[in-house]
Amino acid sequence: MSSVRTLLIAGAVALLLAIAPMPAEYYKALRFFVCGICTFAAYVSLREQSMLAFPFLLAGMIFNPIVKVQMDREIWILADLVVAAGFLATVRLAPRLDAAKVVTIPVSSGATPEAQPVELSS
Incomplete structure (x- = not known):
């Protein structure tokens, strides 16, 4: 997730810079940049x-x-502001989210009589 974290930080900076008046080309490039970051981050997620x-x-x-x-x-x-805050929150919370993954407990492989399939006579 480290490459995603770097992109999220760069995206947050670009979004915060967009609050100031910028040329129209900046906002066009920002759309491609942020959409690309979001697509890649969604894929990784x-x-x-x-x-x-x-x-x-x-x-x-x-x-x-x-x-x-x-x-x-x-x-x-x-x-x-909202998307930049979301990017930075993800960067901050991502290690905790990775550590908080659900642990699965294996169940014994022996089938109980209730779980066995029943054949229907026709």
């Missing part, structure tokens, strides 16, 4: 069977550069 994939997919849809979401500047600033 799904591979690790983490529920973090869903917020990443939602953020990726908002910052999608192909099917653009149109919002006012104030709403974009709020979205930038």
